[in-house]
Amino acid sequence: MIKSxxxxxxxxxxxxxxxxxxxxxxxxxxxxxxxxxxxxxxPGKIYLTPTLDSEFLCxxxxxxxxxxxxTPKGVPTPALITRAVHLLKPFSNIELLDLGIxxxxxxxxxxxxxxxxxxxxxxxxxxxxxxLAIFQKGLVFGQAYELKDDYxxxxxxxxxxxxxxxxxxxxxxxxxxxxxxSSFKDVPNSIRDQTIDKALENISKEDDxxxxxxxxxxxxxxxxxxxxxxxxxxxxxILAGGTQLACVLLIINAMLKTMQGEFNTSxxxxxxxxxxxxxxxxxxxxxxxxxxxxxNAYYADFDFSLSSHPALKLYDNGEAKEGVGAxxxxxxxxxxxxxxxxxxxxxxxxxx
Amino acid sequence: MIKSxxxxxxxxxxxxxxxxxxxxxxxxxxxxxxxxxxxxxxPGKIYLTPTLDSEFLCxxxxxxxxxxxxTPKGVPTPALITRAVHLLKPFSNIELLDLGIxxxxxxxxxxxxxxxxxxxxxxxxxxxxxxLAIFQKGLVFGQAYELKDDYxxxxxxxxxxxxxxxxxxxxxxxxxxxxxxSSFKDVPNSIRDQTIDKALENISKEDDxxxxxxxxxxxxxxxxxxxxxxxxxxxxxILAGGTQLACVLLIINAMLKTMQGEFNTSxxxxxxxxxxxxxxxxxxxxxxxxxxxxxNAYYADFDFSLSSHPALKLYDNGEAKEGVGAxxxxxxxxxxxxxxxxxxxxxxxxxx
Numbered sequence: 001m002i003k004s005x006x007x008x009x010x011x012x013x014x015x016x017x018x019x020x021x022x023x024x025x026x027x028x029x030x031x032x033x034x035x036x037x038x039x040x041x042x043p044g045k046i047y048l049t050p051t052l053d054s055e056f057l058c059x060x061x062x063x064x065x066x067x068x069x070x071t072p073k074g075v076p077t078p079a080l081i082t083r084a085v086h087l088l089k090p091f092s093n094i095e096l097l098d099l100g101i102x103x104x105x106x107x108x109x110x111x112x113x114x115x116x117x118x119x120x121x122x123x124x125x126x127x128x129x130x131x132l133a134i135f136q137k138g139l140v141f142g143q144a145y146e147l148k149d150d151y152x153x154x155x156x157x158x159x160x161x162x163x164x165x166x167x168x169x170x171x172x173x174x175x176x177x178x179x180x181x182s183s184f185k186d187v188p189n190s191i192r193d194q195t196i197d198k199a200l201e202n203i204s205k206e207d208d209x210x211x212x213x214x215x216x217x218x219x220x221x222x223x224x225x226x227x228x229x230x231x232x233x234x235x236x237x238i239l240a241g242g243t244q245l246a247c248v249l250l251i252i253n254a255m256l257k258t259m260q261g262e263f264n265t266s267x268x269x270x271x272x273x274x275x276x277x278x279x280x281x282x283x284x285x286x287x288x289x290x291x292x293x294x295x296n297a298y299y300a301d302f303d304f305s306l307s308s309h310p311a312l313k314l315y316d317n318g319e320a321k322e323g324v325g326a327x328x329x330x331x332x333x334x335x336x337x338x339x340x341x342x343x344x345x346x347x348x349x350x351x352x
Numbered sequence: 353m354i355k356s357x358x359x360x361x362x363x364x365x366x367x368x369x370x371x372x373x374x375x376x377x378x379x380x381x382x383x384x385x386x387x388x389x390x391x392x393x394x395p396g397k398i399y400l401t402p403t404l405d406s407e408f409l410c411x412x413x414x415x416x417x418x419x420x421x422x423t424p425k426g427v428p429t430p431a432l433i434t435r436a437v438h439l440l441k442p443f444s445n446i447e448l449l450d451l452g453i454x455x456x457x458x459x460x461x462x463x464x465x466x467x468x469x470x471x472x473x474x475x476x477x478x479x480x481x482x483x484l485a486i487f488q489k490g491l492v493f494g495q496a497y498e499l500k501d502d503y504x505x506x507x508x509x510x511x512x513x514x515x516x517x518x519x520x521x522x523x524x525x526x527x528x529x530x531x532x533x534s535s536f537k538d539v540p541n542s543i544r545d546q547t548i549d550k551a552l553e554n555i556s557k558e559d560d561x562x563x564x565x566x567x568x569x570x571x572x573x574x575x576x577x578x579x580x581x582x583x584x585x586x587x588x589x590i591l592a593g594g595t596q597l598a599c600v601l602l603i604i605n606a607m608l609k610t611m612q613g614e615f616n617t618s619x620x621x622x623x624x625x626x627x628x629x630x631x632x633x634x635x636x637x638x639x640x641x642x643x644x645x646x647x648n649a650y651y652a653d654f655d656f657s658l659s660s661h662p663a664l665k666l667y668d669n670g671e672a673k674e675g676v677g678a679x680x681x682x683x684x685x686x687x688x689x690x691x692x693x694x695x696x697x698x699x700x701x702x703x704x
Binding site for chain 2: 058059061086087088089090091092107108109
């Protein structure tokens with residue numbers, strides 16, 4: 001079942017049986033190196049997470065490290081979910097976006113768009129992103145992009161991305177501190193809050209939108225804002241993620257206010273997991289309702305109730321929620337006749 | 353699971369979810385009429401095997417004989433496997449190559465490329481193939497071929513094809529007598545060896561490459577060598593077979609040595625069955641390692657361990673191994689989310 005967060009189910013139902021290109025944006029921000037800020041990866045090697053995620057998604061094995069990324073609590077990366085879906089009902093195309101990663105994935109044959117962007121600094125200091133340049137790269141990419149399939153899934157792997165997304169939304173003036181998700185169950189609010197506070201302290205009243213983004217956001221957020229505006233509703237797009245992808249929309253919303261622009265969202269939807277939707281520490285729906293435009297949003301009604309694997313149960317306990325487009329991948333599976341049990345078994349199978 | 357024999361899994365993983373054209377080369381060599389030399393068909397009617405294989409693959413019934421080709425031991429043709437896959441996850445296109453068969457398949461609507469080639473003689477006497485003409489036909493075919501899908505599967509049905517392939521590789525100077533497969537478990541080495549010895553006796557020192565091929569090979573081997581060189585890496589190609597398709601590469605390798613040519617193999621891979629890969633009487637990997645160029649090679653990790661059908665168990669016992677692109681068909685199924693149990697059941701279903 002695919003359930004609505006906002007809007008009718010028609011958009012997502014119209015994609016039933018259709019072909020999808022899955023795009024994974026990978027980027028690193030040094031924010032992730034702040035001890036204890038993220039659960040998305042191996043301590044000391046958090047920066048490898050997007051690299052490992054892309055390797056595992058494409059080829060079913062991690063190459064830039066001995067074993068697949070797990071959190072210290074043993075939560076397996078959501079890349080497992082997306083890979084399982086790709087095994088059961090392959091995406092027609094997988095493409096990777098290198099938006100500034102420390103280590104390139106060791107992959108042949110797969111399309112990797114190298115956008116010539118560097119990993120960003122920690123937002124606790126100043127991310128020092130050339131936000132305008134990255135936005136323009138995204139815009140041009142979106143304008144030029146030729147979709148080979150019926151719709152485009154935009155996913156991400158950005159460790160500590162929920163922290164940069166929260167900081168970004170707050171810096172842009174949204175009253176939303178309590179609405180944002182984290183990869184943790186018991187969100188380490190002190191570290192996270194301190195980081196966000198430091199990020200916000202760097203903002204001055206004279207900073208325009210791009211100056212703000214330069215200091216407190218991450219490459220993915222800015223690039224995807226550009227891509228979505230560049231695509232300009234010409235293709236059907238699924239924003240594959242939770243609060244991070246919602247933040248991309250908040251950025252677009254802020255841009256439109258500045259530019260008094262029009263924005264047609266009829267071909268756009270956000271898709272996430274049930275874990276994000278039901279998360280008590282965040283509110284994806286409230287975030288999307290802050291937008292001055294309407295957007296369809298859905299979640300895949302999938303959990304690990306059919307599994308007894310302790311590592312997977314951690315998802316149901318709220319220890320991990322989203323990433324690598326897991327929610328959209330589950331939606332894609334459900335849209336293509338793959339049932340919950342098959343998905344569960346395939347994921348268990350991958351875990352060994 | 354798809355496993356690597358040579359090279360990384362990236363090539364084959366990049367084909368996950370992609371569309372394939374399946375091409376079946378059919379040819380007869382009178383070598384197959386030598387009593388006891390092949391298991392691929394009905395004694396006295398071995399020449400019908402490619403005809404029946406193509407009928408069964410395309411339409412699910414044999415038309416040029418009352419019943420589907422079985423060996424005297426009751427091993428069903430691997431066309432069953434390919435047909436089962438085509439039922440579960442159809443190839444986007446099936447095309448047939450008539451490279452010299454005694455009886456044309458009774459098929460309407462299916463594309464049959466009639467290459468105006470005659471069945472070849474027995475290599476024990478002299479195959480009397482116009483090797484240069486057939487090679488050139490293959491070359492032109494490859495150059496002109498317009499693939500409608502994402503990749504091309506080149507399969508074969510050539511009774512006694514492993515004998516002609518062995519003779520060809522030996523005649524070309526490869527030290528590989530023990531590396532070649534056969535459709536038998538207990539390979540009838542005396543008949544086979546005698547035939548190969550007779551074939552090699554016909555070779556004289558003055559014979560150039562094409563003169564050698566004319567005497568000891570078969571139409572498929574020569575034609576496919578031309579096709580692959582003609583395609584010139586412009587499309588992704590899977591060589592669907594075991595030692596016979598490896599021999600096609602050995603021929604190309606010999607040609608390149610003569611012509612000092614370059615050969616880009618980045619879009620080329622061989623795919624075979626687990627039965628070929630694990631065969632103790634042959635060594636597909638060693639054969640491919642004789643090439644002066646690198647080529648990716650894989651096998652489908654599929655066997656009949658989930659079946660209790662005695663006719664299918666003969667495969668697991670090594671009585672049959674490959675043919676009609678069975679290994680590539682299984683790979684194609686696995687690349688498209690079809691699992692081992694579904695394939696097994698569908699094959700059992702076809703057997704009745």
